Amino acid sequence: MRRLIAVATLALAAPTLAQEPEPPTPASVVAAAKPAEWTAIDPADLVVMELAPDTAGGKRTVVIQLLPPPFSQGWVGNIRTLAKAHWWDGTTVYRVVDNWVAQWGDGEDDEHKAKPLPDGLRVVPESEYVATVTIVSRDNPQKFDPMVTLLPAPDPYVGFELSSHDPQVAWVGGISGFSKGWPVALTPATPLRGGEDFVADLTAMKDGDIWPTHCYASVGVARDLSPDTGTGAELYAVIGHAPRQLDRNIAVVGRVIEGIEHLSVLPRGKGEAGVYDDPKLRVPIVSVRLGNELPVPPKFQYLASESASFAEYVRVRANRHDSFYKTPAGGIDVCNVQVPIRRVPQ
Amino acid sequence: MRRLIAVATLALAAPTLAQEPEPPTPASVVAAAKPAEWTAIDPADLVVMELAPDTAGGKRTVVIQLLPPPFSQGWVGNIRTLAKAHWWDGTTVYRVVDNWVAQWGDGEDDEHKAKPLPDGLRVVPESEYVATVTIVSRDNPQKFDPMVTLLPAPDPYVGFELSSHDPQVAWVGGISGFSKGWPVALTPATPLRGGEDFVADLTAMKDGDIWPTHCYASVGVARDLSPDTGTGAELYAVIGHAPRQLDRNIAVVGRVIEGIEHLSVLPRGKGEAGVYDDPKLRVPIVSVRLGNELPVPPKFQYLASESASFAEYVRVRANRHDSFYKTPAGGIDVCNVQVPIRRVPQ
Numbered sequence: 001m002r003r004l005i006a007v008a009t010l011a012l013a014a015p016t017l018a019q020e021p022e023p024p025t026p027a028s029v030v031a032a033a034k035p036a037e038w039t040a041i042d043p044a045d046l047v048v049m050e051l052a053p054d055t056a057g058g059k060r061t062v063v064i065q066l067l068p069p070p071f072s073q074g075w076v077g078n079i080r081t082l083a084k085a086h087w088w089d090g091t092t093v094y095r096v097v098d099n100w101v102a103q104w105g106d107g108e109d110d111e112h113k114a115k116p117l118p119d120g121l122r123v124v125p126e127s128e129y130v131a132t133v134t135i136v137s138r139d140n141p142q143k144f145d146p147m148v149t150l151l152p153a154p155d156p157y158v159g160f161e162l163s164s165h166d167p168q169v170a171w172v173g174g175i176s177g178f179s180k181g182w183p184v185a186l187t188p189a190t191p192l193r194g195g196e197d198f199v200a201d202l203t204a205m206k207d208g209d210i211w212p213t214h215c216y217a218s219v220g221v222a223r224d225l226s227p228d229t230g231t232g233a234e235l236y237a238v239i240g241h242a243p244r245q246l247d248r249n250i251a252v253v254g255r256v257i258e259g260i261e262h263l264s265v266l267p268r269g270k271g272e273a274g275v276y277d278d279p280k281l282r283v284p285i286v287s288v289r290l291g292n293e294l295p296v297p298p299k300f301q302y303l304a305s306e307s308a309s310f311a312e313y314v315r316v317r318a319n320r321h322d323s324f325y326k327t328p329a330g331g332i333d334v335c336n337v338q339v340p341i342r343r344v345p346q
Numbered sequence: 347m348r349r350l351i352a353v354a355t356l357a358l359a360a361p362t363l364a365q366e367p368e369p370p371t372p373a374s375v376v377a378a379a380k381p382a383e384w385t386a387i388d389p390a391d392l393v394v395m396e397l398a399p400d401t402a403g404g405k406r407t408v409v410i411q412l413l414p415p416p417f418s419q420g421w422v423g424n425i426r427t428l429a430k431a432h433w434w435d436g437t438t439v440y441r442v443v444d445n446w447v448a449q450w451g452d453g454e455d456d457e458h459k460a461k462p463l464p465d466g467l468r469v470v471p472e473s474e475y476v477a478t479v480t481i482v483s484r485d486n487p488q489k490f491d492p493m494v495t496l497l498p499a500p501d502p503y504v505g506f507e508l509s510s511h512d513p514q515v516a517w518v519g520g521i522s523g524f525s526k527g528w529p530v531a532l533t534p535a536t537p538l539r540g541g542e543d544f545v546a547d548l549t550a551m552k553d554g555d556i557w558p559t560h561c562y563a564s565v566g567v568a569r570d571l572s573p574d575t576g577t578g579a580e581l582y583a584v585i586g587h588a589p590r591q592l593d594r595n596i597a598v599v600g601r602v603i604e605g606i607e608h609l610s611v612l613p614r615g616k617g618e619a620g621v622y623d624d625p626k627l628r629v630p631i632v633s634v635r636l637g638n639e640l641p642v643p644p645k646f647q648y649l650a651s652e653s654a655s656f657a658e659y660v661r662v663r664a665n666r667h668d669s670f671y672k673t674p675a676g677g678i679d680v681c682n683v684q685v686p687i688r689r690v691p692q
Binding site: 098099126129155156157158215216217225226227240241242243244245247248249260261264265266267268317320323324325326327329330331332333335336 | 444445472475501502503504561562563571572573586587588589590591593594595606607610611612613614663664666669670671672673675676677678679681682
């Protein structure tokens with residue numbers, strides 16, 4: 001037998017002798033979701049980037065979904081302005097670092113910048129890296145406004161600084177989950193402590209901060225040193241393990257929902273910080289358009305994170321019992337959940 | 347200014363007006379580590395895979411470090427046998443899935459298998475996915491045998507199954523850290539609960555399980571459905587976000603310590619489960635040798651995970667205060683620590 005490790009399609013190879021029904025898999029839960037549990041993505045919230053064809057002449061289209069309110073809307077507005085001005089047309093993907101990011105835009109420093117920015121771009125303050133979560137129902141800790149579906153485990157990135165040599169300090173921190181189909185982390189005003197406190201604080205949780213997380217395929221705004229926050233003209237997509245240390249330090253503005261492989265397979269740059277030292281390696285960007293400006297607006301939908309099927313999907317992903325698995329993990333991190341997104345079925 | 351997001355080399359762009367010394371960065375901590383804190387890697391524990399040159403004639407060498415005892419030694423022994431038999435010479439990289447794995451070996455199913463396996467391969471039981479941790483010092487919870495340097499946060503993947511709709515269930519689980527320079531997770535026989543219990547259980551922790559984690563660049567043994575565990579002839583390397591659900595379900599046997607980009611940039615396969623449907627896309631493997639069989643054995647070393655510099659490196663990675671960062675995370679996950687490994691300085 002060809003040896004393959006678990007993939008969604010492995011369900012095709014279910015054992016022929018099985019008498020009991022195969023336990024649910026993430027794919028089977030998604031396939032069984034009701035049509036009403038899928039939420040349409042407005043084409044106006046999509047950015048479609050067309051790279052130059054590959055060496056074999058194949059199309060390279062990257063579709064990015066913009067982050068919804070209350071997150072990062074200053075930068076998202078700038079990105080809409082830049083796309084409407086066709087500013088990215090003729091720019092390039094100029095920096096690729098393994099297990100880190102692929103970055104595009106003008107890619108020149110101020111002295112050599114050839115491409116003036118359009119009017120109307122906002123300077124966005126660092127305070128907009130986070131939003132405020134308002135709890136609407138204290139007797140149900142899983143209901144917030146905006147609605148957040150929580151993961152059943154603490155988030156290692158939502159702590160507070162610990163002294164390095166005191167193993168007696170209790171871990172304190174927050175949680176992560178999903179809001180409007182996006183991975184988020186949150187810190188209540190009252191710090192969460194583990195165990196009894198962890199649960200107690202959840203039910204008596206005060207208002208606090210909530211922010212989007214850096215996961216594989218997340219799109220963010222490249223910038224210089226703080227307090228600069230970037231305009232949105234230079235963007236990157238994550239092509240490796242979730243760099244969660246960037247959360248609350250760079251603006252996440254969206255995610256690649258189709259075509260991330262056109263960025264993740266690009267040669268890694270060998271210049272400073274992974275910039276292509278040979279300009280011939282830069283990948284030309286033919287056009288960047290908002291989805292609603294295209295002759296045929298792309299139609300996508302995501303599995304609503306407040307739906308019963310999404311909750312079941314998370315539970316099954318955290319506890320795999322299908323034939324490939326022997327030991328369910330009993331937990332998962334927010335970036336390994338991969339919110340189901342698909343083209344609208346015809 | 348060219349806008350770049352944080353990379354190790356960003357320290358080069360420290361602000362010129364800074365009067366205070368720049369706080370430590372992960373790179374500065376590693377650079378300041380004492381020579382005695384670096385541990386040599388025996389070339390006999392390295393596997394060097396030479397792929398066919400790329401289209402520009404560039405060499406593609408992938409260096410893999412094999413996992414040390416007490417982990418996965420049945421499969422590691424098989425891999426040594428296969429390498430000594432030159433079994434992989436002439437095989438291919440035949441499967442690449444975005445944000446998942448690149449896989450190599452014979453790649454044929456039993457009916458068509460062209461390449462018989464060498465004698466002497468062991469059939470390894472699933473029980474060897476985990477080892478036993480023995481606590482040698484109960485008054486210091488950070489000392490184990492094998493030595494484990496613990497992360498200051500719970501690990502979301504070391505839980506026990508939770509009911510899906512009971513938000514009152516306390517999170518219970520274990521921890522992760524580093525043993526002999528490798529990322530590991532562990533579950534004490536007494537479950538850890540958060541908060542007070544979390545700390546209390548650490549100090550009164552009973553012996554339990556310990557196992558290697560699946561991180562970016564981890565190498566594992568592809569297999570068919572459980573209870574098959576694979577021989578080690580078909581291997582994969584992780585090229586995306588850490589697929590921790592595979593922990594304790596597949597044998598981790600090593601990690602790519604140089605040349606992972608030769609695998610991560612390969613075109614994604616479009617056949618079933620990401621296998622290349624066009625055989626011409628398969629990447630030929632010229633040779634696979636143990637490091638000590640090469641004319642010039644490669645010399646690498648890693649920053650010892652029980653060293654003071656490693657502890658400081660983890661602390662700084664979890665709490666970034668250098669110029670690029672505004673808000674330190676206060677925590678980190680075990681796969682985002684990236685154990686420092688380098689060629690032995692000349």
